[in-house]
Amino acid sequence: MALALFKKSEIAPLPDIEAASLRSDRFRLEREADWRRLEAIVISLETNRLRRISDEDLLALPVLYRQAASSLAVARETSLDAATLAYLEALVRRAWFQVYGPRTSLFGWLRLFLGGGWSIAVRSIWLEIAIALAVMVAGTAAGWVLVSQEPEWYYALVPGEMAGGREPGADRAALAETLKGTGDSEGLTAFATFLFSNNSAVSILAFALGFAFGIPTLLLLVYNMASLGAMLWVFFKAGLGWEFVAWLSVHGTTEFGAILLAGAAGLHVGRSMAFPGDRSVMSAAADSGRRAAQVMAGVVFMLAIAGLLEGFARQLVEQPGARGAIGSVMLLLWLTYFTFAGRRTGRLGAAS
Structure with missing residues (x-):
């Protein structure tokens, strides 16, 4: 049993x-x-x-x-x-x-980022870039017109530390003197560091203000470019327009490009929050924020290069033709990079 x-x-x-x-x-x-x-x-x-x-x-x-x-x-x-x-x-x-x-490692990430990830992110916010560019051009024109009509506007648009003797009524020789380089690199490291910090602050502020639906970003872009327009009028009035443009282009094509991208990144976030579509505001802000953060990582890289160009190349190179060539080459490099880099891997970047 x-x-x-x-x-x-x-x-x-x-x-x-x-x-x-x-x-x-x-x-x-x-x-x-x-x-x-x-x-x-x-x-x-x-x-x-x-x-x-x-x-x-x-x-x-x-x-x-x-x-x-x-x-x-x-x-x-x-x-x-x-x-x-x-x-x-x-x-x-x-x-x-x-x-x-x-x-990937840090170097692997940098290779992927600079090899196409950054340019893909930039191309994805093309509409905001177009808006920011139009606003910057309008701000430059506004500064020119205001100062040409009433020179006193110059002192409201251009801070004293930025003017550096460049002001309405200044002698042509005095204005030309402000465009000269130092001829050596002594002390330029500290100067480059200062310029990098200043330009970084402007770009980060332009991006951060985008969270207020982009309106403060637009106002900041207008104000900054109005100061440029005011200075352009002063030098063109004195017959030094080409010399000033060449002096500015050494670093300007990189620096203003960085500010343009930072403003566009801020607008991208602000526009997604103002018009979230079928998503919630927080979800739309999170999606656009990730894309904008990639753009801003590249903006810091551009500003570092602009700081070196402004602190060294512009001070050591005095010929307007050579300065203009440096600025033109930098502009061409940036346009080529943002137009073509990452085209083959764009499919993967878009999906991720």
């Missing part, structure tokens, strides 16, 4: 084991196609074969990852077979690393 009971208890669990096995097989077969698709995408990303990933697979990557993570949770709760559980754990871990994890 005891032996019979023992044998019965040994045999009874077999149907439960078979049922669990069938349940595990059914669970795997229903989802295995998506797991294999996710695994193929992950392998392509791990081996840096991005061109083999289709647009559909790239867009589906986050969804497939979440589905695999959900399958893993179910597998753990229902005690599915160990092989399926181990496979899912490895797949989810690898997919998480590709979707959320840091995949």
Whole structure:
């Protein structure tokens, strides 16, 4: 009798084991196609074969990852077979690393950022760049017109420390003297540091004010460019227009480009908050903020270059033709970079 009971208890669990096995097989077969698709995408990303990933697979990557993570949770709760559980754990871990994890070193990130990530972000806010550029041109024209009609406006638009002897009524020779370089590099390091800090503050403020729906950013751009327009009028009035433009272009094509991008990034955030569409304001601000932050990371890089050009190249190079050439080359480099860099990887950047 005891032996019979023992044998019965040994045999009874077999149907439960078979049922669990069938349940595990059914669970795997229903989802295995998506797991294999996710695994193929992950392998392509791990081996840096991005061109083999289709647009559909790239867009589906986050969804497939979440589905695999959900399958893993179910597998753990229902005690599915160990092989399926181990496979899912490895797949989810690898997919998480590709979707959320840091995949490159600092130098690798810089290579990707400067190799196209930054230019893609800049091209994505082209509308705000066009608006900011129009406002900056209008501000320059307004400064010129105001000072040409009433020279006293100059002192309201141009701070005293920025004027440096460049003011209405100044002698032509005195104005020309302010455009001369120092002829050596002594003390220029501190000067470059000061200029970089000042220009960075203006750019960061233009970006930060975008959170007030972009209106203060526009006003700041108008005011800053009005001071430029006022100074342009002074030098053109004295017959030194070309000399001043060449003097300014050494660093100006980079510096004003950085301020333009910073203002556009602020406008991008402000416009998304003012017109969020179907999204909530916070969601729209978060999406645009990530894109704008990428632009601003590049703005800091531009300002560093502008500070070096203003503190060194402009002081050491005195010929207007040479100064104009430096400014023109820098402008051409920036336009070429923002137009063409990252075109091949734009698909990946847009999807991420």
